[in-house]
Amino acid sequence: MIKADFVIVGAGLTGSTIARILTDSGQDVIILDRKDHLAGNVYDYRHESGAMIHKYGPHYFRCGSDKIWNFLNRFTEFYNWSATIRSKVGDEYLNWPVNQDYIEKIAGKDWEVFKGEPSNFEEACLAKMPRQLYELFIKGYTEKQWGVNAEDLDKELAVRITINKSNVNTLTPNHKWNALPRNGYTQMVKNVIGDIPLKLEFDYLQHKGSVVANKMLIFTGPVDEFFGYKYGKLKYRGQNRRIEHLPDTEQHQPCIQVNYPNIEDPRIRTIEWKHLMHSDEKDKVKGTLLTHETPFTPETSASFEYPFPDKKNKNLYEQYKSEAEKLDDVLICGRLGEYRYYDMDQAIGRAMKLASEIMEKFEIPASVEYA
Numbered sequence: 581m582i583k584a585d586f587v588i589v590g591a592g593l594t595g596s597t598i599a600r601i602l603t604d605s606g607q608d609v610i611i612l613d614r615k616d617h618l619a620g621n622v623y624d625y626r627h628e629s630g631a632m633i634h635k636y637g638p639h640y641f642r643c644g645s646d647k648i649w650n651f652l653n654r655f656t657e658f659y660n661w662s663a664t665i666r667s668k669v670g671d672e673y674l675n676w677p678v679n680q681d682y683i684e685k686i687a688g689k690d691w692e693v694f695k696g697e698p699s700n701f702e703e704a705c706l707a708k709m710p711r712q713l714y715e716l717f718i719k720g721y722t723e724k725q726w727g728v729n730a731e732d733l734d735k736e737l738a739v740r741i742t743i744n745k746s747n748v749n750t751l752t753p754n755h756k757w758n759a760l761p762r763n764g765y766t767q768m769v770k771n772v773i774g775d776i777p778l779k780l781e782f783d784y785l786q787h788k789g790s791v792v793a794n795k796m797l798i799f800t801g802p803v804d805e806f807f808g809y810k811y812g813k814l815k816y817r818g819q820n821r822r823i824e825h826l827p828d829t830e831q832h833q834p835c836i837q838v839n840y841p842n843i844e845d846p847r848i849r850t851i852e853w854k855h856l857m858h859s860d861e862k863d864k865v866k867g868t869l870l871t872h873e874t875p876f877t878p879e880t881s882a883s884f885e886y887p888f889p890d891k892k893n894k895n896l897y898e899q900y901k902s903e904a905e906k907l908d909d910v911l912i913c914g915r916l917g918e919y920r921y922y923d924m925d926q927a928i929g930r931a932m933k934l935a936s937e938i939m940e941k942f943e944i945p946a947s948v949e950y951a
């Protein structure tokens with residue numbers, strides 16, 4: 581029998597942050613995860629080539645909150661690092677996001693803007709950029725990513741598409757910190773968990789009967805699975821990843837990530853891992869290591885990555901959410917529990933907020949200030 585006051589299902593950023601905050605306040609906590617490793621979706625490891633690789637896709641950390649930054653700095657050192665992305669258009673590697681100068685170069689100053697209230701992703705894009713730009717960089721990429729026409733996607737998805745106003749060519753120039761943990765994300769999460777009891781390769785839903793949470797169960801897995809898919813399955817997109825080691829090549833591409841907006845190429849992007857390694861370690865890599873990513877619609881949760889942005893899935897999630905809200909001693913949260921894409925800093929910020937709500941509910945005095 582597994583027993584604790586707080587049973588936390590999931591050793592990713594959400595579960596480990598909540599576990600750490602409750603433990604810091606003297607609570608009895610256990611973490612369970614069905615994977616054979618901790619860190620969930622941010623898991624990274626050293627490939628035999630010497631390169632540090634992120635198993636579930638590249639993770640670029642950025643953050644604007646002192647509270648989140650200070651919390652993480654208890655567990656890891658960071659080095660400054662900003663992601664630079666290029667899109668391969670023809671034979672050229674063009675900056676992504678594009679900047680104002682490039683827009684003027686391809687469309688002049690007076691391009692035709694979409695007028696009226698956008699009703700879908702394509703229209704929302706055309707309300708903020710010239711059609712030439714949309715077709716060169718976004719349409720093909722987006723249709724490959726989601727496997728449907730851009731007109732069938734929610735307009736909210738366009739919010740994440742930015743145009744750099746200045747001529748800075750990094751992905752997120754406006755965040756206070758763009759950085760990576762010195763010894764990787766797995767080590768960072770390992771340090772967050774510290775000596776909190778952790779059981780890996782344990783599927784909570786398969787062994788519910790042998791788990792007792794005296795105060796609360798905090799579940800960070802897929803919400804539809806928790807409820808036995810009673811209303812149907814939520815749809816996700818994922819990526820097939822093909823790792824390629826080029827032992828005799830020093831450098832394959834100009835930056836960490838190259839996108840392929842061309843619809844003819846089934847790949848969506850290629851990652852060259854050396855570009856995100858600390859300068860002390862990069863030179864130890866034998867050749868270079870790449871991951872080629874091709875989108876698909878996964879059936880099993882190990883490959884669930886992006887919640888599908890359409891009304892059908894939004895409504896389905898709302899049904900599960902209202903079921904979840906009826907449970908007094910269960911909290912379903914995190915990217916899979918809330919069927920929502922959270923950047924890492926957002927996931928940690930959300931977990932910190934939820935932890936303080938749990939402490940309020942159970943009248944647990946905070947013994948560590950997170951400021």
Ligand SMILES: Cc1cc2nc3c(=O)[nH]c(=O)nc-3n(C[C@H](O)[C@H](O)[C@H](O)COP(=O)(O)OP(=O)(O)OC[C@H]3O[C@@H](n4cnc5c(N)ncnc54)[C@H](O)[C@@H]3O)c2cc1C
Nearest residue numbers: 590592593594614620621637639640784801914915923924
């Ligand atoms: C492809 C991709 C790229 C990303 N890149 C970035 C980036 O560049 N920058 C950024 O800031 N963010 C990025 N993110 C977001 C980041 O991955 C998330 O913010 C973060 O992983 C959320 O953590 P989580 O704990 O909520 O979920 P997860 O890490 O998925 O943790 C959930 C855990 O619960 C476990 N679990 C589920 N069900 C059960 C069960 N029944 N029993 C036991 N265990 C269970 C799972 O095994 C998993 O370990 C990216 C996300 C994706 C999908």
